[in-house]
Amino acid sequence: xxxxxxxxxVAATAETPATTPADNTRRRFLTRSxxxxxxxxxxxxxxxxxxxxxxxxxxxxxxxxxxxxxPSKYEAPVQRPFASGYASVSxxxxxxxxxxxxxxxxxxxxGLHFERHHNGVPDIDPAKHELLIHGMVNRPLVFNLATLSxxxxxxxxxxxxxxxxxxxxxxxKPVQGTAGTIHGLASVxxxxxxxxxxxxxxxxxxxxxxxxxAEGADSAGMSRxxxxxxxxxxxxxxxxxxxxxxxxxxxxxMRLLLPGWxxxxxxxxxxxxxxxxxxxxxxxxxxxxxxxxxxGKARQFTFELGVKSIITFPSFGHKLDRSxxxxxxxxxxxxxxxxxxxxxxxxxGASWRExxxxxxxxxxxxxxxxxxxxxNGTAATLQSRATDEKGNVQPTRNAxxxxxxxxxxxxxxxxQTWRIASDGSISNVYA
Amino acid sequence: MFMHKKIAGGLLAAALVAACATPDHTAGVTPTRGPNLxxxxxxxxxxxxxxxxxxxxxxLPAGSGSVAQGQKVYDAKCQICHGPKGVGxxxxxxxxxxxxxxxxxxxxxVGSYWxxxxxxxxxxxxxxxxxxPQSLSNEEAYAASAYVLFLNGIIRxxxxxxxxxxxxxxxxxxxxxxxxSRK
Numbered sequence: 342x343x344x345x346x347x348x349x350x351v352a353a354t355a356e357t358p359a360t361t362p363a364d365n366t367r368r369r370f371l372t373r374s375x376x377x378x379x380x381x382x383x384x385x386x387x388x389x390x391x392x393x394x395x396x397x398x399x400x401x402x403x404x405x406x407x408x409x410x411x412p413s414k415y416e417a418p419v420q421r422p423f424a425s426g427y428a429s430v431s432x433x434x435x436x437x438x439x440x441x442x443x444x445x446x447x448x449x450x451x452g453l454h455f456e457r458h459h460n461g462v463p464d465i466d467p468a469k470h471e472l473l474i475h476g477m478v479n480r481p482l483v484f485n486l487a488t489l490s491x492x493x494x495x496x497x498x499x500x501x502x503x504x505x506x507x508x509x510x511x512x513x514k515p516v517q518g519t520a521g522t523i524h525g526l527a528s529v530x531x532x533x534x535x536x537x538x539x540x541x542x543x544x545x546x547x548x549x550x551x552x553x554x555a556e557g558a559d560s561a562g563m564s565r566x567x568x569x570x571x572x573x574x575x576x577x578x579x580x581x582x583x584x585x586x587x588x589x590x591x592x593x594x595m596r597l598l599l600p601g602w603x604x605x606x607x608x609x610x611x612x613x614x615x616x617x618x619x620x621x622x623x624x625x626x627x628x629x630x631x632x633x634x635x636x637g638k639a640r641q642f643t644f645e646l647g648v649k650s651i652i653t654f655p656s657f658g659h660k661l662d663r664s665x666x667x668x669x670x671x672x673x674x675x676x677x678x679x680x681x682x683x684x685x686x687x688x689x690g691a692s693w694r695e696x697x698x699x700x701x702x703x704x705x706x707x708x709x710x711x712x713x714x715x716x717n718g719t720a721a722t723l724q725s726r727a728t729d730e731k732g733n734v735q736p737t738r739n740a741x742x743x744x745x746x747x748x749x750x751x752x753x754x755x756x757q758t759w760r761i762a763s764d765g766s767i768s769n770v771y772a
Numbered sequence: 773m774f775m776h777k778k779i780a781g782g783l784l785a786a787a788l789v790a791a792c793a794t795p796d797h798t799a800g801v802t803p804t805r806g807p808n809l810x811x812x813x814x815x816x817x818x819x820x821x822x823x824x825x826x827x828x829x830x831x832l833p834a835g836s837g838s839v840a841q842g843q844k845v846y847d848a849k850c851q852i853c854h855g856p857k858g859v860g861x862x863x864x865x866x867x868x869x870x871x872x873x874x875x876x877x878x879x880x881x882v883g884s885y886w887x888x889x890x891x892x893x894x895x896x897x898x899x900x901x902x903x904x905p906q907s908l909s910n911e912e913a914y915a916a917s918a919y920v921l922f923l924n925g926i927i928r929x930x931x932x933x934x935x936x937x938x939x940x941x942x943x944x945x946x947x948x949x950x951x952x953s954r955k
Binding site for chain 1 (some may be wrong): 783784805817822846852853880885895
């Protein structure tokens with residue numbers, strides 16, 4: 342088994358740091374666990390000479406405790422690939438991607454949550470950070486981390502997905518990239534924070550208010566307009582991520598969380614909420630993140646992310662080394678609610694088999710599906726197709742792209758296809 | 773116990789356990805009352821933080837900027853990323869692409885795509901240049917906006933951008949967007 346390379350650099354464009362031809366030229370054979378790659382033979386013969394001896398780690402006292410843990414050194418290759426578009430001027434503009442092909446379950450480790458920054462990660466002193474709520478309110482209010490930490494909180498398991506996720510598959514030819522390289526701009530955390538409706542009710546929303554503007558304290562001053570109905574429904578000022586304070590790259594000390602809506606709107610480093618009567622039409626909701634149709638008109642404010650799934654094992658970068666029983670494993674999610682069903686095909690969509698879902702099934706979160714698969718050593722074409730509780734069905738690639746101008750790379754949620762060759766190697770194909 | 777039934781492609785049915793009729797604990801409850809700890813912001817704080825500019829132009833600052841002034845600002849601070857006269861590289865092109873949106877090879881620039889000129893001022897003032905954001909004066913932000921609009925043929929060389937004139941600029945793609953916020 343060849344070694345996994347850390348942090349493959351991926352090609353970026355200004356907007357959606359696209360994926361990476363790098364994977365084309367560097368065929369790597371990943372397994373789901375780096376340690377497995379390094380230490381285990383794939384064969385069925387278990388015994389070897391070393392097994393007759395007492396292992397070294399049983400013959401000496403182990404390492405002491407640590408104040409903050411990190412993964413095994415043998416897992417070091419499990420990293421986020423990342424790209425920076427303007428390294429000379431703004432090295433923090435770009436994205437890093439969750440390596441789904443190396444992960445299992447549904448919760449993304451905090452250190453592997455995807456990043457998308459528009460001018461880097463600010464170094465915010467929480468003692469000096471404030472959240473202003475103003476505009477069409479009866480009384481403007483200011484909060485800080487100490488006062489917000491006194492509020493009643495909720496914990497919710499939700500995905501955040503960049504609307505540019507999977508944009509690599511919008512190109513004319515399929516990029517040979519891992520599940521993480523292509524689809525890694527989506528991650529799941531348990532987010533804990535204060536319902537934004539509590540704070541707005543305290544400020545008192547004035548008659549005629551319809552929208553808010555959310556603004557970040559980064560050097561891009563990221564700002565997005567959000568309908569007030571969403572804010573009062575399930576928006577949160579998130580203070581914790583998987584139990585610890587939100588990571589700097591996820592918005593420390595506080596971020597807006599809009600479950601199921603495109604990642605860019607989940608404004609990190611949240612510093613201001615202005616209640617307004619209409620959208621502000623910021624740069625990132627006009628010139629970016631709008632979906633251009635073939636007729637030259639663009640869909641604007643396409644907030645809710647579509648129902649989606651990907652097979653994470655087996656996928657590009659893995660190799661099936663022998664025929665036999667495998668377990669297909671993947672993740673499914675929808676911005677509209679819970680996943681209701683995932684079907685898997687091994688023949689490019691000619692026939693489908695429903696895959697059991699791993700519970701609990703959270704709304705607007707990853708749901709893990711798994712299905713046993715007997716690979717007979719011949720070519721196969723793997724796909725997954727998700728349906729959510731609202732009846733939305735993940736579309737085929739052709740059905741999706743026909744709605745838009747060629748190469749439109751936002752909000753892509755169509756079916757991903759992995760081709761298994763008879764030698765067990767795996768490629769990304771269009772079908 | 774695990775009975776695998778084969779279908780085309782070798783996919784197997786997993787052994788399914790009948791789901792229990794348990795109540796849904798995944799939604800949780802949302803609290804409705806807080807401790808009312810919000811403080812009152814000072815007028816100075818409100819003025820300093822409220823930098824967003826909607827299409828109406830509400831909140832635009834005093835000051836003005838000409839195309840000629842804007843060219844100086846652009847050449848000194850913007851060109852390194854956006855190229856001479858806004859042609860782009862490494863950052864987005866700011867100029868060109870008029871009429872390209874329905875061509876199958878769309879080029880989305882300030883001129884061909886952006887629906888409001890207020891967005892240009894808002895973004896330049898808050899985020900540009902990206903190696904020194906919020907370093908431009910209001911005059912420089914008006915001037916840089918004027919120059920980019922001029923390069924796109926949207927305003928004349930003798931026009932000056934102010935809180936009054938900027939919101940009145942009619943962008944070519946003003947009606948190019950379909951509002952999906954209620955769909």
